[in-house]
Amino acid sequence: xxxxxxxxxxxxxxxxxxxxxxxxxxxxxxxxxxxxxxxxxxxxxxxxxxxxxxxxxxxxxxxxxxxxxxxxxxxxxxxxxxxxxxxxxxxxxxxxxxxxxxxxxxxxxxxxxxxxxxxxxxxxxxxxxxxxxxxxxxxxxxxxxxxxxxxxxxxxxxxxxxxxxxxxxxxxxxxxxxxxxxxxxxxxxxxxxxxxxxxxxxxxxxxxxxxxxxxxxxxxxxxxxxxxxxxxxxxxxxxxxxxxxxxxxxxxxxxxxxxxxxxxxxxxxxxxxxxxxxxxxxxxxxxxxxxxxxxxxxxxxxxxxxxxxxxxxxxxxxxxxxxxxx
Amino acid sequence: xxxxxxxxxxxxxxxxxxxxxxxxxxxxxxxxxxxxxxxxxxxxxxxxxxxxxxxxxxxxxxxxxxxxxxxxxxxxxxxxxxxxxxxxxxxxxxxxxxxxxxxxxxxxxxxxxxxxxxxxxxxxxxxxxxxxxxxxxxxxxxxxxxxxxxxxxxxxxxxxxxxxxxxxxxxxxxxxxxxxxxxxxxxxxxxxxxxxxxxxxxxxxxxxxxxxxxxxxxxxxxxxxxxxxxxxxxxxxxxxxxxxxxxxxxxxxxxxxxxxxx
Numbered sequence: 001x002x003x004x005x006x007x008x009x010x011x012x013x014x015x016x017x018x019x020x021x022x023x024x025x026x027x028x029x030x031x032x033x034x035x036x037x038x039x040x041x042x043x044x045x046x047x048x049x050x051x052x053x054x055x056x057x058x059x060x061x062x063x064x065x066x067x068x069x070x071x072x073x074x075x076x077x078x079x080x081x082x083x084x085x086x087x088x089x090x091x092x093x094x095x096x097x098x099x100x101x102x103x104x105x106x107x108x109x110x111x112x113x114x115x116x117x118x119x120x121x122x123x124x125x126x127x128x129x130x131x132x133x134x135x136x137x138x139x140x141x142x143x144x145x146x147x148x149x150x151x152x153x154x155x156x157x158x159x160x161x162x163x164x165x166x167x168x169x170x171x172x173x174x175x176x177x178x179x180x181x182x183x184x185x186x187x188x189x190x191x192x193x194x195x196x197x198x199x200x201x202x203x204x205x206x207x208x209x210x211x212x213x214x215x216x217x218x219x220x221x222x223x224x225x226x227x228x229x230x231x232x233x234x235x236x237x238x239x240x241x242x243x244x245x246x247x248x249x250x251x252x253x254x255x256x257x258x259x260x261x262x263x264x265x266x267x268x269x270x271x272x273x274x275x276x277x278x279x280x281x282x283x284x285x286x287x288x289x290x291x292x293x294x295x296x297x298x299x300x301x302x303x304x305x306x307x308x309x310x311x312x313x314x315x316x317x318x319x320x321x322x323x324x325x326x
Numbered sequence: 327x328x329x330x331x332x333x334x335x336x337x338x339x340x341x342x343x344x345x346x347x348x349x350x351x352x353x354x355x356x357x358x359x360x361x362x363x364x365x366x367x368x369x370x371x372x373x374x375x376x377x378x379x380x381x382x383x384x385x386x387x388x389x390x391x392x393x394x395x396x397x398x399x400x401x402x403x404x405x406x407x408x409x410x411x412x413x414x415x416x417x418x419x420x421x422x423x424x425x426x427x428x429x430x431x432x433x434x435x436x437x438x439x440x441x442x443x444x445x446x447x448x449x450x451x452x453x454x455x456x457x458x459x460x461x462x463x464x465x466x467x468x469x470x471x472x473x474x475x476x477x478x479x480x481x482x483x484x485x486x487x488x489x490x491x492x493x494x495x496x497x498x499x500x501x502x503x504x505x506x507x508x509x510x511x512x513x514x515x516x517x518x519x520x521x522x523x524x525x526x527x528x529x530x531x532x533x534x535x536x537x538x539x540x541x542x543x544x545x546x547x548x549x550x551x552x553x554x555x556x557x558x559x560x561x562x563x564x565x566x567x568x569x570x571x572x573x574x575x576x577x578x579x580x581x582x583x584x585x586x587x588x
Contacts, residue, residue, distance in 0.1 A: 225399050
């Protein structure tokens with residue numbers, strides 16, 4: 001069963017990416033496309049749906065891997081960047097940048113928006129990390145989750161403060177953006193989101209054995225030869241960067257990072273050498289499905305996909321808490 | 327010749343509280359050392375300083391004459407393996423997966439499971455009697471089996487020094503006996519140097535030939551086990567009088583606090 005899991009996940013992910021662009025307000029068939037690749041159908045497919053599906057896949061995979069890394073780092077399977085307020089921190093950075101129009105860019109890849117989101121994510125991570133090492137009971141316990149809740153409230157209220165002071169149009173933009181949504185016209189958005197995924201994928205692949213040991217606890221990892229402090233700093237930095245870059249594009253999309261690694265662990269086990277590809281494939285395919293649902297359930301209107309995932313995710317979270325499957 | 331492990335003036339102060347004070351001793355290869363003492367005496371802290379899981383100590387710890395501060399985590403892990411204190415019933419791995427993690431300090435990144443790994447694992451599983459349980463998740467083992475799995479994993483790390491922090495405290499009598507026999511065998515047959523922490527001094531006296539007793543963060547006593555019992559040191563160490571039963575066969579009396587002899 002476990003041997004089949006990875007190939008099945010691969011087919012699931014591939015299937016989602018291949019089929020989702022045909023679904024929507026206007027159903028397309030491969031025959032339509034063939035008939036008019038440069039016509040209206042073709043343009044809907046190539047310029048709207050395909051980029052959006054790709055952006056959804058990249059985002060889902062990124063969030064899923066970030067959640068997986070956080071769960072190992074904090075040795076707590078309820079940890080993920082959104083649960084711990086890192087996404088809210090990133091959102092705060094981004095909102096600041098939208099409000100005050102910090103339009104600059106770094107090396108032409110990182111816009112002011114992504115940089116501010118990254119800094120916001122870093123700040124939130126640093127605070128939680130600090131809180132975790134201050135309280136000597138370490139990060140396994142409730143201190144961590146509660147400091148994450150505090151973080152969410154802190155940055156959430158700062159976000160509201162900025163929105164309150166902003167004009168009508170800006171407020172609406174920030175509101176919509178902070179609900180989290182996948183939208184893309186053309187391939188520039190997916191291409192901008194890709195570096196975050198590449199970064200977190202290679203980091204977690206490279207450190208898969210170390211992640212396995214971190215799951216066993218800080219002392220166990222250290223005594224097996226993992227330089228725990230250094231590794232934690234590298235991974236926190238990578239996750240903050242990936243979350244920041246992604247939140248800058250799609251806004252905070254909740255609970256994917258919490259749910260996906262859980263489901264994958266049930267499918268392939270806890271070994272990160274298998275969990276990394278599984279989280280990548282499942283997270284990507286899962287968010288594509290959610291986003292397809294978000295744009296078709298209520299057609300012609302669209303539900304922001306972040307609303308949908310948070311809805312599903314909070315039920316999942318409760319179920320985890322109540323059944324003790326942590 | 328340099329001693330295997332040498333501790334000089336080791337101290338540890340955390341948040342203004344002295345945990346360890348001015349501890350010095352040295353250990354030769356192949357020794358079996360029992361660390362005993364009352365609760366809060368600093369037994370675990372001492373071991374953590376020796377294995378550099380705690381690096382805020384003062385003084386020096388060296389292995390083969392080389393200061394531990396200059397070792398990388400990986401280099402230390404090639405010399406010292408641990409059985410940590412705790413029950414670890416929430417680890418999401420099978421016995422085999424978990425033992426394989428101990429091969430980490432000997433591997434390059436990206437290297438998979440090698441033939442040598444497989445050979446070492448099958449040897450430690452047969453030594454610990456875990457052959458049939460190798461693919462069982464740790465969470466589904468009994469406390470005794472899980473403790474053996476932790477020991478098997480430490481052995482799979484193939485080090486010449488083994489640190490055991492309360493390896494028997496969750497175990498029933500049969501598993502205590504089996505675990506001790508196993509550790510003694512490793513000490514005798516492979517010449518592995520053993521540091522063994524336990525709150526149960528009798529257990530320590532059965533297997534450890536040298537006793538390090540800690541009290542209030544200081545080295546209270548360091549010497550052969552026979553001498554430890556001859557001067558009623560246990561009474562002073564634990565602040566309660568003991569009665570010694572000497573018909574134990576092995577020549578080492580069994581000590582029982584007089585308050586428990588009702």
